[in-house]
Amino acid sequence: MNCRPRVIPVAQAPPSGNINHELPPPSYDDVMREIRHERARSMISRR
Structure with a gap:
């Protein structure tokens, strides 16, 4: 079973400075x- 933790990619973040x-x-x-x-x-x- 491949249970990978859900990690939000940074690419989804809006391209803004702040x-x-x-x-x-x-x-x-x-x-x-x-x-x-x-x-x-x-x-x-x-074990």
């Missing part, structure tokens, strides 16, 4: 949570 001021960056916590999930799953399956 993107950070308009909307917050892609949820960093969500990305870290997904990575921790994958690491934990890989460690569990490794």
Whole structure:
């Protein structure tokens, strides 16, 4: 099974200079949570 974490490509962001001021960056916590999930799953399956 290929379960890849959902990562929003930067290309979808509008080509404007001040993107950070308009909307917050892609949820960093969500990305870290997904990575921790994958690491934990890989460690569990490794046993």
